[in-house]
Amino acid sequence: MARVALVTGGTRGIGEAISIALNTAGYTAVANYGGNDDAARLFTERTGIPAYKFDVSDYAAVESAIAMIARDIGPVEVLVNNAGITRDGVMHRMTFEQWNAVIQTNLASCFNLSRAVIDSMRERGFGRIVNIGSVNGQSGQYGQVNYAAAKSGIHGFTKALAQEAAAKGITVNAIAPGYIDTDMVRAVPPHVLEKIIARIPVGRLGKAEEIARTVLFLVAEDAGFITGSTISVNGGQHMY
Numbered sequence: 469m470a471r472v473a474l475v476t477g478g479t480r481g482i483g484e485a486i487s488i489a490l491n492t493a494g495y496t497a498v499a500n501y502g503g504n505d506d507a508a509r510l511f512t513e514r515t516g517i518p519a520y521k522f523d524v525s526d527y528a529a530v531e532s533a534i535a536m537i538a539r540d541i542g543p544v545e546v547l548v549n550n551a552g553i554t555r556d557g558v559m560h561r562m563t564f565e566q567w568n569a570v571i572q573t574n575l576a577s578c579f580n581l582s583r584a585v586i587d588s589m590r591e592r593g594f595g596r597i598v599n600i601g602s603v604n605g606q607s608g609q610y611g612q613v614n615y616a617a618a619k620s621g622i623h624g625f626t627k628a629l630a631q632e633a634a635a636k637g638i639t640v641n642a643i644a645p646g647y648i649d650t651d652m653v654r655a656v657p658p659h660v661l662e663k664i665i666a667r668i669p670v671g672r673l674g675k676a677e678e679i680a681r682t683v684l685f686l687v688a689e690d691a692g693f694i695t696g697s698t699i700s701v702n703g704g705q706h707m708y
């Protein structure tokens with residue numbers, strides 16, 4: 469039976485590419501989304517991949533959604549914690565709401581989702597968890613104390629959970645994308661984005677599919693010895 473692979477934020481941007489790549493590779497892909505119903509409907513029409521709407525920052529909502537997916541489709545054996553938002557602003561103008569929204573959506577979500585699937589992964593003796601971090605969690609970023617803190621937290625979360633889960637056949641890894649050509653990056657002011665691209669040795673933004681292929685590598689059946697690692701996919705922008 470094909471393994472069920474859940475991708476949070478899986479109907480748009482990097483997540484969409486990951487959902488499609490998993491589906492094409494023979495997994496039973498399931499996408500989560502938070503708000504954009506139209507994008508999710510079009511995504512499902514186009515790909516045939518079911519989309520479940522729930523807020524990844526809401527522990528109780530995640531718990532019941534995972535139970536529903538298990539009933540509808542099967543237990544999640546591959547989890548990609550991809551959902552993320554930005555609320556950029558310099559510290560001296562950042563509000564508590566900007567801080568908290570990013571910490572809850574980008575970091576607390578990793579706890580919420582992983583907690584909801586870990587018992588069944590442990591029982592089955594198999595699991596693959598991939599957390600999408602960021603170059604900005606590795607290097608910091610002007611205007612992103614919230615985002616850099618959350619993404620940096622993901623890298624610590626990954627290493628701690630990898631140690632706990634290893635004995636049960638569960639691997640936990642992170643990918644640190646650089647600037648990928650998505651709506652999120654296109655929202656960066658053009659004069660800023662120009663400077664950022666000038667600092668990427670490969671000379672361009674990354675493609676969502678370039679992150680998706682890294683996910684496929686990490687979740688493969690024969691990737692059981694890779695755990696607690698972070699793979700940077702950033703065009704050489706930051707060599708960690």
Ligand code: CAA
Nearest residue numbers: 554556557558602604610611646647652653656657660663
């Ligand atoms: N890298 C380099 N320089 C940056 C920068 C960045 N990421 N962000 C801002 N700066 C520079 C600007 O170029 C500008 O320099 P100059 O005065 O020399 O032109 C200076 O900082 C001030 O910037 P603004 O004029 O834009 O100031 P502002 O107060 O109006 O806005 C800001 C500040 C909200 C931080 C805005 O600059 C901004 O949104 N910056 C983008 C921050 C960013 O990189 N976000 C990443 C989003 S994508 C993502 O997060 C995905 C991922 O994982 C990689």
